Amino acid sequence: MSEQLDNWRNNLYATGNFNAEELNELESHLLDEMENVAASSLTDNEKMLVAEHRLGSVNALNKAYSKKSWISQTHISWSLQVLMAYFILGEVVAIMTFVAADIIEVFGITSSLFKYGVSAGMQLFGLVMLVFFLRYIIKRNYKSRSLVKPNMIMAVTGASLFLLRILYFVFIGSPIIIYEPLLVSGLFRFIPIIFAISAIIILSLKAWKKKHTQLA
Amino acid sequence: MNDISKELVGASSIPLILTILEDGENYGYQIIQRVKEMSGGQIEWKDGTLYPILHKLEKKELIVSFWKAAENGRKRKYYKLKEQGKSALATEKHNWLEMNQIFMNAWNLKPQNS
Numbered sequence: 001m002s003e004q005l006d007n008w009r010n011n012l013y014a015t016g017n018f019n020a021e022e023l024n025e026l027e028s029h030l031l032d033e034m035e036n037v038a039a040s041s042l043t044d045n046e047k048m049l050v051a052e053h054r055l056g057s058v059n060a061l062n063k064a065y066s067k068k069s070w071i072s073q074t075h076i077s078w079s080l081q082v083l084m085a086y087f088i089l090g091e092v093v094a095i096m097t098f099v100a101a102d103i104i105e106v107f108g109i110t111s112s113l114f115k116y117g118v119s120a121g122m123q124l125f126g127l128v129m130l131v132f133f134l135r136y137i138i139k140r141n142y143k144s145r146s147l148v149k150p151n152m153i154m155a156v157t158g159a160s161l162f163l164l165r166i167l168y169f170v171f172i173g174s175p176i177i178i179y180e181p182l183l184v185s186g187l188f189r190f191i192p193i194i195f196a197i198s199a200i201i202i203l204s205l206k207a208w209k210k211k212h213t214q215l216a
Numbered sequence: 217m218n219d220i221s222k223e224l225v226g227a228s229s230i231p232l233i234l235t236i237l238e239d240g241e242n243y244g245y246q247i248i249q250r251v252k253e254m255s256g257g258q259i260e261w262k263d264g265t266l267y268p269i270l271h272k273l274e275k276k277e278l279i280v281s282f283w284k285a286a287e288n289g290r291k292r293k294y295y296k297l298k299e300q301g302k303s304a305l306a307t308e309k310h311n312w313l314e315m316n317q318i319f320m321n322a323w324n325l326k327p328q329n330s
Contacts, residue, residue, distance in 0.1 A: 064267075
């Protein structure tokens with residue numbers, strides 16, 4: 001039963017027009033309606049189907065809710081979280097590359113080709129981590145029933161990693177700094193910026209279109 | 217009896233909601249039931265469309281919302297009329313009665329005493 005309820009919430013959430021509080025309110029309505037579907041011959045799942053039908057389909061609800069605001073809170077929250085995920089991973093990869101370069105120096109290897117190889121390996125690792133990170137973000141958002149999403153944790157993690165990176169650079173130093181910004185930071189800094197800008201453009205266009213179709 | 221048009225149902229939704237909340241705080245599900253009762257089933261809202269209207273009224277500061285737990289422990293979101301909402305309802309009442317009067321005159325109808 002609760003699994004069916006979760007599925008229903010997730011379908012609504014996926015449209016990007018509902019925040020956790022709105023979902024809580026609709027869920028409470030659905031449960032009220034189910035209590036009202038008195039027929040005792042129905043199972044809980046069947047009662048839910050009836051209640052769902054009376055409340056309106058995902059499409060109908062989405063249409064009704066999308067009129068209320070011209071920009072989706074959920075989309076903004078998602079963009080911010082993905083942005084932070086990129087930032088955190090960019091820092092992790094940068095620190096790892098610094099450390100790896102210093103360790104290589106200690107072993108007396110000076111081949112720059114080898115260093116490039118290590119740097120590329122780190123980035124690959126970063127990309128794999130990113131996939132897991134995004135999966136985690138999606139999962140957490142879909143399951144979330146709390147009213148406030150803890151973006152704070154990610155912000156603090158990102159900032160402390162950034163600080164750690166600066167400290168490492170100042171106190172231990174690294175020769176890799178010359179080409180590192182081009183490879184690691186470059187890739188990881190530009191993707192989120194492009195992502196954020198395109199998200200804002202797409203959302204604005206969508207909102208603009210919606211506003212005009214409504215007036216017509 | 218013909219169904220009331222979609223536009224008219226839409227236009228009447230705000231005064232209806234405000235009228236129901238004038239009787240005291242209430243939550244979405246119960247508000248819909250009251251509308252069905254009041255209109256003798258003539259007004260059928262698709263349930264999900266009520267909430268965006270409630271949220272809009274809250275944004276306009278005509279009503280205020282809060283979560284409250286029921287006896288069985290389940291939480292429901294209640295809505296309550298604010299002072300501004302009361303005066304908005306007074307304006308709505310005036311306008312609808314005015315409109316009613318205009319049609320009465322136009323169609324040469326006498327008001328029914330019920």
